[in-house]
Amino acid sequence: MMDTVNQMYIEQLNEDEKNIIEQVLKGFESKRQGTSTSYVSAMYAMEHEFDGETLSITMPVTPIVYNSLGMMHGGITATAIDTAMGMLANKIAPSNKAAVTSQLNLHYTAPIYGGIVRAYAKIIHHGSKSMVIEGWIETDAGKRAAHATGSFYLIDKKQ
Structure with missing residues (x-):
């Protein structure tokens, strides 16, 4: 049945x-x-690359990420940027620590319609207990659609 x-x-x-x-x-x-x-x-079919300084994530903009206006949902944009920044934070964190987002400040600058987006992340500050990371997202035409800063707190990894 x-x-x-x-x-x-x-x-x-x-x-x-x-x-x-x-x-x-x-x-x-x-x-x-x-x-x-x-x-x-x-x-969301995210793929990442890391060049030793900047981490980037590519992601297709398909209907699964659209809002009711037919553009990429702002929460998904935030998720892509936060994912790039979090991946970078965890790549450079000490092996016994994990980085978690403690604050995210995001400015949307342009709508995203279709294609591929790339989210970037770069370290601004790396301390013993926290990090500050800059992130941004660009359309496949190279237009910056959002810019963010995020704070990441280092916690002990679960055993």
Whole structure:
């Protein structure tokens, strides 16, 4: 019975909805395989690069991240920037510590419609108990769409 209901539901989906479900399922598989460190980065198909100074995350802007106006939701923009900054903080944190966001200050400067976005993160201050990191997000056309600063507190890793 449940398989019949699922099949009927899937047949009623439009192309955007099918693509969203496919992206989420691929994300689950990416997390399961260990190629993504979190379900958030997996679900939004985030990929990162680190050049030793700046960490960047690329992410497709697909309907799964749209708000009701058909542009990238501000909370998802914040998530992309916070993810880049948090990944950088954890890359440079001592091996027995983890960095967690303690404050995020974000300024939106342009809407994001489709394409690929890249979130960047760069260290401003690295102390023994906290870090301050600068982050920003750019559209695939190179337009800066948001700018942030974040504070990260170093905590003991769970054993």
